[in-house]
Amino acid sequence: MSRALKSALFRFFRTKWFFKVLIFSLLTGLIIILNTVTTYYAFVFYKRPRYLDREFLTICMIGVMVILPFLIAIFCTSFTGNDLNFRSINNKVTTGISRKCIYLADLTVVVVGTVIGFAVTTGVIFAYYLFCPTRGSQRIDAHIIRIVIYVLITCIAFAAFNTLMQYFFSNKLFAIIVTLLIIPCIIVCSQVLEESLNVPYRYYVENEETGEGMWVLNPEYVGGAPRKVLTFVYDTIPFGFQNFIDEGSSKFDKSMIAGAIVVTATTAAGLQVIKKRELS
Amino acid sequence: MDNVLSIKDLCKDYGKFHVLKGVNLDIPKESIFGLVGRNGAGKTTLMRIITGLAEPTSGAYSIGGISSKDKKILTVRRRMGSIIESPAIYKNLNAYDNVKLQYINLGMTSFDSIPELLELVDLQGTGKKKAGKFSLGMRQRLGIAVALCGNPDILVLDEPINGLDPQGIIQMREILLRINREKHTTILISSHILEELSKLATHYAFIEKGEILQTLSSHELMGRVRKASRLIVSSTELICPVFDREGVEYKVENEETIDIFTDITATRIVALANEANVEVRSISDNNESLEGYFMNLVAKREGIS
Numbered sequence: 305m306s307r308a309l310k311s312a313l314f315r316f317f318r319t320k321w322f323f324k325v326l327i328f329s330l331l332t333g334l335i336i337i338l339n340t341v342t343t344y345y346a347f348v349f350y351k352r353p354r355y356l357d358r359e360f361l362t363i364c365m366i367g368v369m370v371i372l373p374f375l376i377a378i379f380c381t382s383f384t385g386n387d388l389n390f391r392s393i394n395n396k397v398t399t400g401i402s403r404k405c406i407y408l409a410d411l412t413v414v415v416v417g418t419v420i421g422f423a424v425t426t427g428v429i430f431a432y433y434l435f436c437p438t439r440g441s442q443r444i445d446a447h448i449i450r451i452v453i454y455v456l457i458t459c460i461a462f463a464a465f466n467t468l469m470q471y472f473f474s475n476k477l478f479a480i481i482v483t484l485l486i487i488p489c490i491i492v493c494s495q496v497l498e499e500s501l502n503v504p505y506r507y508y509v510e511n512e513e514t515g516e517g518m519w520v521l522n523p524e525y526v527g528g529a530p531r532k533v534l535t536f537v538y539d540t541i542p543f544g545f546q547n548f549i550d551e552g553s554s555k556f557d558k559s560m561i562a563g564a565i566v567v568t569a570t571t572a573a574g575l576q577v578i579k580k581r582e583l584s
Numbered sequence: 585m586d587n588v589l590s591i592k593d594l595c596k597d598y599g600k601f602h603v604l605k606g607v608n609l610d611i612p613k614e615s616i617f618g619l620v621g622r623n624g625a626g627k628t629t630l631m632r633i634i635t636g637l638a639e640p641t642s643g644a645y646s647i648g649g650i651s652s653k654d655k656k657i658l659t660v661r662r663r664m665g666s667i668i669e670s671p672a673i674y675k676n677l678n679a680y681d682n683v684k685l686q687y688i689n690l691g692m693t694s695f696d697s698i699p700e701l702l703e704l705v706d707l708q709g710t711g712k713k714k715a716g717k718f719s720l721g722m723r724q725r726l727g728i729a730v731a732l733c734g735n736p737d738i739l740v741l742d743e744p745i746n747g748l749d750p751q752g753i754i755q756m757r758e759i760l761l762r763i764n765r766e767k768h769t770t771i772l773i774s775s776h777i778l779e780e781l782s783k784l785a786t787h788y789a790f791i792e793k794g795e796i797l798q799t800l801s802s803h804e805l806m807g808r809v810r811k812a813s814r815l816i817v818s819s820t821e822l823i824c825p826v827f828d829r830e831g832v833e834y835k836v837e838n839e840e841t842i843d844i845f846t847d848i849t850a851t852r853i854v855a856l857a858n859e860a861n862v863e864v865r866s867i868s869d870n871n872e873s874l875e876g877y878f879m880n881l882v883a884k885r886e887g888i889s
Contacts, residue, residue, distance in 0.1 A: 311688045318685075319676050391672040392685075395730060398635045399689045400661035583637040 308401045308409035316413050321383060322420070328375055329421035333428030336367035356436050358448060364429045365451045369542065370491070372425060372455075373462045376418050377483045380466040383417070384410045385476030394583055403578045411467050411571060418463040422456050450556045457563035458542040464570040471577045490541055497538040500526055588613045588738050588770045589634065594643035596629050596794075603629045605794040606643065611738075611772055611787075616764055618785030619774040620878050626794040627774040628669060631742045634772070635666045648737065662690055665736040667744055671727020675716030679707045679726050682715055686733040705729045705759060721752035728759060732769075739763070741773045745780060753780055760784060782874040790881055797881050809877050812843045814870035815853060818863040826860040843870055 316322055340363045387393045387410065396406050430444070466483045473479040503524050510517040526534060540562035589611040596604040604626045611617045621627045632638040634645060636657075644652045650660045673682050683698050702708045705725040710718070715726055724744060731739055744760075745753050757780065763769045775781045788805060790797040800808070817823055820842045827834050833845040844853065850867050857864045872880075 307689060307691045311685060314685055314688055315674070315677075318681050319674070386674070386676070390674055391670070392674050394635070394637055394666075394668060394672040395686055396689050397637055398661060398664060398666050399686070399734075400636075400658035401689060402658060582639075583632070 305405045305408065307399075308396060308405040309412060311396065311401075312409040312413040315387075316383070316417065319383075321379065321417065325375075325379060325417050325421045326424055329372075329424035330428060332368075332371055332375060332421075333425040336364050336371065336425070337429055337432050340364050340367060356433060358445070361429065361433055361444070361448050362451060364433075365426075365448075365455050368422070368425055368429070369455050369458060370487075372418075372422060372459050373487050374484065375421060376414075376459060376463050377466055377480055379417050379421070380414050380463060380470060380483075381476050381480045383414060384467055384470040385479060388470065388474070389476050391583070397583060403581075404575055407467075407471065407574050407578045408571075411464060411574065414463045414467050415460055418459050419456070422459050426452060426455075454556050454559055454563075457560050461542075461563040461566040461570075464567045464574075468570040468574040468577065471574055471581065494538065494541060497534055497541075501531070501534060501538060586613045587611060589645065589647055589772065591630075591634070591645040592643055594630070594633065594645060595641045596626075596633060596638070597641045603794050604633075604640070607791075607794070607796055609789055609796060609799065611770060614764065614768050614770055615786045616760070616771045616773065616784050617787045617789065618781045619772065619789050619791060620778060620781065620874070621774070621791035622882075623776075625791045627791060628742050630791070631666070631668055631740050631772070631774065635664065635668060635740055636661060637668065662734060663737045664740065665731030665733065665738075666740040666742075667724075667727045667731050668740070668742045670746070671723050671730065673715050673723060673726055673730060676714055678712050678714055679710045679718075679729070682726060683729050683733060686730045690734040692734060701729050701732060704732070704762070706755065720747050721749065721755070724748060724752070724756065725759070728756070732763065732767075735767060736769060738770045738772065741771060743775055744773065745775055745777060753777070757784060778875040778878065779873065788874075790878055792882055792885060797885055805874070805877065809874075810845055810872040811847070812845050812870045812872060813848070813850075813853070814866075814868050815842045815844060816840055816865040816867075817842065817857060818865070823857055823860045823862045826856050830856060832856075840865075 340360060343363070393406060397403065433444075465486070466479075469479045469483050470476060473482065503526065504522050505525050505527075506519045506521050508517055509520050536558075539558045542559065542563075587610040589609075591607055591609040594604055594607040595602070607626070607630060619627050619630070629638065633640050634647075640652075646652065647657065647660045647664060650656050674685065677685065679702055680698060683701060684695055687695055687698070699708060702710075705728050707722060707725055707729060710722070715723060718726065724747075728741075728744065731741070741760075745756050748756060760771060760773070761784065764771055771784075773781065773784065782802075785802055787799070787801050789799045814837075817840060820836050820839055823842065824834070824836065827844075831846070832848060835843045835845070837843060853867060854864050
């Protein structure tokens, strides 16, 4: 494992990916701040600038969750995908490094890159929040920290999924397309679930002739076991934006467990893929 | 001579397609072993299995006495370098870093010998130039340098001179001969350019449709190839009836060129030509080539099957 890891880390630094990750995540952080501040100050009441509060951080973290996976996908494709594309992985196999170690080393470096990118992006956002002169009195609390951990775990899960896709598909372009399509798919899925769960249980109907009104059960309301299933799925998949707002719920814990399961499952699948894969 | 690599009953199937059908092969130590076969004969598959890039369906092989079924094979692989089809190099790294990366892959901690290795393949002056900007010949030579990291006992080279210009081919030949001579490295090599292969190999294996047809040393090959004299005359049409009458075995190449396979002196050839009233312009040795020998071997096999 040490040979594979040293080799992957050497490549990470020598191909300047370390610096590229730093620069791109710094830019991502600045773009998110700029975008959020613009949106935030649009809600100006009584022509007075609004103080930055905890909600600002929440919106920024949603931005991180949406943008960072794209950067992770590009980094992962260039790092892991090139190893397969240049067939340089063959040099590791022929020197007796086990395929399992090659996969785990690549995954480790991809995760390290993801964590660095996340730390820089989040660091820039938090630095802006803490040192901004229009900051409100609210401090960073447990809920914000939970959001940060949640987004980090989601990014790591995404990196693990991305690494699997690179090894699963022979064509790195195809792999990145599939990976990038996953992000909008999950966002749409989250929104559909959110909308279906927010359908009111009943609604009030007024008889035009008599003027009498009555409560009628909404036929579109999903109840019983299907609701439990939908709630569970919504709670565990990323991009459920309601999750960011609701405080003190167990949704974050469920999502974090789901993220950990994704990392474990994709790693296990990746180890099988590389073991069975015929290298050209 | 000891065998550094032994292959026993090796089979490889892709679905219903049998790529390798019970291949048996022994590669002697310090030899340059040429693997000769047509496209799709199974050469690359065999090399991919030996280097660990693919798993055999059945059978086994051993490197330095360690069986492929033994877990120690991973350790023994460190003593093997390879290029399969094209060099596996990082195009976004320079020559030095590509070699250094392979040193790291091998678990080596000293990088002092890298300049010497780059000098061996004539890439010492490439500096920071990325491998992606190298010419094909330079990439092939870098591939050789990467394969030579850690001073391997055995080198597996699949089509290492593919796409090289004549100068590149000569350079590659000289490098391989030098490695074999100076570092005593065993080389298993396949190439479509059989004339070039014949200048390198000390042993041959002929493979066709996943089966080894024959293995022999270059000395044995020399003894088996058909000896021929190439005759350039004013008219082959006139001389052929005379050769037929005298029982001379020949093959007409064109209107002026004819190959004679019967052991016959130059004086006798000239006498027969005079008899046919044909002018002899030149007589030279034209022994059967490796390509001709291989084609005859394949033709015989197809005749049998």
